[in-house]
Amino acid sequence: MLIKDAPVIWDSLRSIICVYKPPNVTCQRVRQTIITAVCTGLNEMECRPPMDYVSIEGNPSTQLTVTVKPNLADHPLVVGPRYQIEDLKCSWSNYLGLHSSGVLLLGLRNGTKAAKLIRENRPTRSYRVSGRFGEATENGFKNEKVVERSTYKHIKHANINKLLAAMQASHQKEMFKSCGVDLQSQTAYEMACEGPIRPADSKLPVIYGIKCVQFEPPDFVIEIQCINEYETYLKSLIHEIGAKLRSTAHCTGIQCIRHSYFTLENALLRKHWTLQHIITNMEECIAIIDEHENLVKQKKAALQ
């Protein structure tokens, strides 16, 4: 690191970082770990020296001496490290559940505003969800007790593809209904001609693309591109696929591989959650945001 001054680095921390959230860890814990890493990193650098204080001593009637003394009240060993965990603001742009892993966008300090704008812009996210046929569990995930078993030998790759294509088309139709425009207007026609659009509602999950990328019975992996989704929704989707294919299925893993223009390549691994890497990552993210203005500013309802 060429810069040794912590205040300079502190001032530059004002944007988004892209982090790879490990599974079985909550978002809050990730956030705390990142904040701690940043603060410890900053505190190890050259921080602001204790402010001197001017001390006027002596007898006012006789001579007064003015001396500048080091201020013990400002010393890090007395007051605490310069950069406290409570000082650093950090918020996430998309929420990943306990069992999900993958791209997580965090905004530091001023970047919390950008994170909020990105979230409200509702960009699409891509997930790789893996599932397993033959067993249904209590909560749709592999960590719970199995409640039902069924055969799955009759399921072929073609069956899954066809079903997912039908689901995809139905979801794309639903996005029109929730786009907030009267279906009988010219605007609705023009929007339909352009292709997929983002819904006006922020609560309704809409799936734009879904296809099966791997199928080794009983395991399968599907790639989903969606908006407004949440972890339980993805698990229930796997369950529904199992039911529609006359079998049962449960989810074995969820990974977010893309959040608008941020992919797994931009995401910081757990071993790299140190200050140096965070700063480099921030620079990359700034470059991505500059390149794609529509991340932060919404211009039209078309899909990004």
Add this chain to the structure above:
Amino acid sequence: MLNNTKRVSYCILSFNKRFMSVKRKYPINPDDAKTLPVFEYGVSKDSYRRVFVWGNLQTGALGVPYLKKNRNTLQRECLGAPKRLGFAEKFPVKTAACGFGFTAFAVDTDSGHKLYGTGLNTDSQIGRHEIRSGHPLEIIYFPQPIHLPLKNPKTKIKKISAGRAHLAVLTDEGLFLLGNNSYGQCGRKIIQDENYFMSNYINHVRHIDGQTIKDIECGQDHTLAITENGAVFSCGWGADGQTGLGTFNNVSVFSRVKGDIESEHIIKVASRSDFVLALNNKGEVFGWGNAEYDQIRNQRNEQQICHPTHLKHLGVGKVQDVGAGGSFCVVVNDKGEVFTWGFGILGAGPKVEQSFKPIKLAESLFGRNDFQPDSRVVKVVCGLSYAVAVTSLGDIYAWGRNLRSCLGLGSEKDQYFPFKVSLGGYVERVFCGYDHTVAICKPFI
């Protein structure tokens, strides 16, 4: 969706906050799963088809008599969304036809009745049904068997087509026509003041001109037949030139349609009311009939064209499928592009009300986008004032005037651009009537 969670408990103000999980004292034993029985749900037979119906309920054409137990059918006007037909679960329905207020289903059996009909029966278009002898029923609410005088019980019904008040059934034994014959559309001599309600005359046409009949199509009050060498024959109402025989008279015998199609090998004709479009094996389109909505533009500005005309200047490429509604036409070319022209709700938004030049409907309207680059339209079927397109993925998109929710989109409003109809299956074929629609689909697995 997931209501199997038992004893979900939350620990508020605690570090271990659980959500959607069960409080356990001991960890889960994976061997417990092996003691569970293995269910086999089974897959459908290859020949199994699901039939969905929607539209006007009051004519009985949907074959859905009771929606809720002990509730009168007449209380509900229409089915806004596709409903699965219970009749199709008991009988394997192969094909169907939608007329003006009635439907006919062809069932694949070797013994027993092969043809069932439901809906309006004012002209015996779906056979004779009576509870009290001498008092036939005017309206049927559930598909009832239609007795066809077949010689061989193994005869199969190849196609059925229905017009306003007549029904044409093409079987291995030839063509059977029943219903109204006031214009000669049943291919038999017009009898003055015939009471079609009581007469129940079924006309049997074995061959036309010595050739076997390959395909049939019923317009509003006329019937068209294609023989195996690609020749088109027609009979029925001709006042708008829809018979294409060069005259505006009613014709009661199947006569050869000449004009521009005399030397062509026609593979399909489409006609829902009084305009006819024909498609030959090279992908060229011919039209005749009532062209007052600019379906055919010519120099003499004729509105009724009784000679088949080659539509050369359409500019739509090689055509794969045609559909002719009451006031508009729709064609699909071999690239899957859909073109429409005429008058009415053409599917290009609320501003486009008429066009004599074919307008291309954007492919993204039929579901073609980055996520589905392979989806293309393969078939198109026209009702009187609406149209339905079937894509290669098994989806259907409907647009047009939403008379009694015949579009199946859940609302009663007109649809100005193609919108997907939600169905439980992959659609194979769609049949459109005046205010109701029937779709035959394959199941998911």
